[in-house]
Amino acid sequence: MKTTLRLPATEDGIAEAAALLRDGDLVAFPTETVYGLGGDATSDRAVLGIYAAKDRPAHNPLIVHVPDLVHARAYAVFTPLAEALARAFWPGPLTLLLPLRKGAGLSPHITAGRSKVAIRVPAHPLTLALLRAADRPLAGPSANPSGRISPTAADHVLDGLSGKIAAVLDGGPCAVGLESTIIDPSDPPRLLRPGGLPPEALAEVLTLPATPAAADPHHPEAPGQLSSHYAPQAALRLGVSSPAPDEIWIGFGPTDRTPALTLSSHGDLAEAATRLFATLREADRIAGPEGRIAIAPIPNTGLGLAINDRLSRAAAPRS
Numbered sequence: 001m002k003t004t005l006r007l008p009a010t011e012d013g014i015a016e017a018a019a020l021l022r023d024g025d026l027v028a029f030p031t032e033t034v035y036g037l038g039g040d041a042t043s044d045r046a047v048l049g050i051y052a053a054k055d056r057p058a059h060n061p062l063i064v065h066v067p068d069l070v071h072a073r074a075y076a077v078f079t080p081l082a083e084a085l086a087r088a089f090w091p092g093p094l095t096l097l098l099p100l101r102k103g104a105g106l107s108p109h110i111t112a113g114r115s116k117v118a119i120r121v122p123a124h125p126l127t128l129a130l131l132r133a134a135d136r137p138l139a140g141p142s143a144n145p146s147g148r149i150s151p152t153a154a155d156h157v158l159d160g161l162s163g164k165i166a167a168v169l170d171g172g173p174c175a176v177g178l179e180s181t182i183i184d185p186s187d188p189p190r191l192l193r194p195g196g197l198p199p200e201a202l203a204e205v206l207t208l209p210a211t212p213a214a215a216d217p218h219h220p221e222a223p224g225q226l227s228s229h230y231a232p233q234a235a236l237r238l239g240v241s242s243p244a245p246d247e248i249w250i251g252f253g254p255t256d257r258t259p260a261l262t263l264s265s266h267g268d269l270a271e272a273a274t275r276l277f278a279t280l281r282e283a284d285r286i287a288g289p290e291g292r293i294a295i296a297p298i299p300n301t302g303l304g305l306a307i308n309d310r311l312s313r314a315a316a317p318r319s
């Protein structure tokens with residue numbers, strides 16, 4: 001087992017991360033949403049290495065990260081609506097699912113044999129600097145073992161993947177804290193995953209149902225949206241205003257009883273999103289594997305839709 005390096009957010013750190021990536025090694029990188037498990041998206045060795053390091057099912061494709069729309073057009077076919085969304089929200093927490101441009105050089109394992117590729121331009125200066133220094137499109141699923149809680153800090157990445165990847169570029173905590181919103185802008189456009197792009201911002205360009213269309217379990221459009229995901233070790237109970245004495249209670253907003261932890265004491269959904277995964281990790285640590293976590297109701301509006309999506313999967317029966 002190799003030692004995973006923690007690289008600083010400096011010019012040298014970026015250069016070392018880029019060199020590792022160009023050699024086909026795996027480097028986790030920060031984005032505004034969560035940390036991604038980066039690998040050269042044109043290298044079969046790197047892409048297969050990502051599936052292995054995460055223990056990710058081979059049928060679950062990977063998002064490609066590029067530094068700008070011009071690079072994105074090299075790998076995906078843009079319609080006018082796709083262009084409008086990219087211009088409005090890139091760089092930012094939006095992933096577009098678009099027809100793959102064949103022969104553009106992506107490893108076939110990126111799309112797991114599908115005809116569409118998921119692509120995004122992240123809004124984090126460090127990620128953009130890394131993408132330019134590496135001069136490669138980077139595959140980047142969330143940098144956690146498959147099915148577990150997504151990482152919003154370099155320590156979370158090391159908790160799950162230490163010894164399995166070459167390095168993590170440490171950019172501190174992620175500002176948004178929830179994965180990107182995924183949209184397929186074909187006709188009719190579809191929301192595949194609610195995420196870090198607030199629905200009210202999206203509505204300025206495109207009106208979509210606030211929750212994803214029910215997925216066909218046999219042919220899911222985004223196979224990663226399987227029911228159990230983001231799971232702590234402890235059992236998780238949702239919408240709880242009166243926790244049992246043995247439950248570690250996570251609050252939201254002002255409450256009569258004092259919670260063990262809170263997503264936002266003044267009920268701010270953006271703050272709750274930023275803190276969600278780190279708070280679940282902390283509750284899990286306190287509760288222990290046989291323990292129980294309960295979480296207060298979160299309003300199902302704005303970023304609350306994506307928070308509740310993650311929580312319902314975190315609480316789903318484990319397979």
Ligand code: TXA
Pocket residue numbers: 031033034035036037060061062063095097110111114116117118122140141142143178179180181182221222223224225
């Ligand atoms: O914010 C994010 O999107 C983060 C950061 C690192 O960019 N990445 C991320 O990747 O959340 P991941 O792999 O954890 O989630 C990607 C989701 C999965 O549900 C996957 O099934 C879906 O996107 N997906 C990726 N490529 C796809 C494709 N070609 N067709 C359908 N679904 C795809």
Ligand code: MG
Pocket residue numbers: 141142150224
């Ligand atoms: Mg993930």
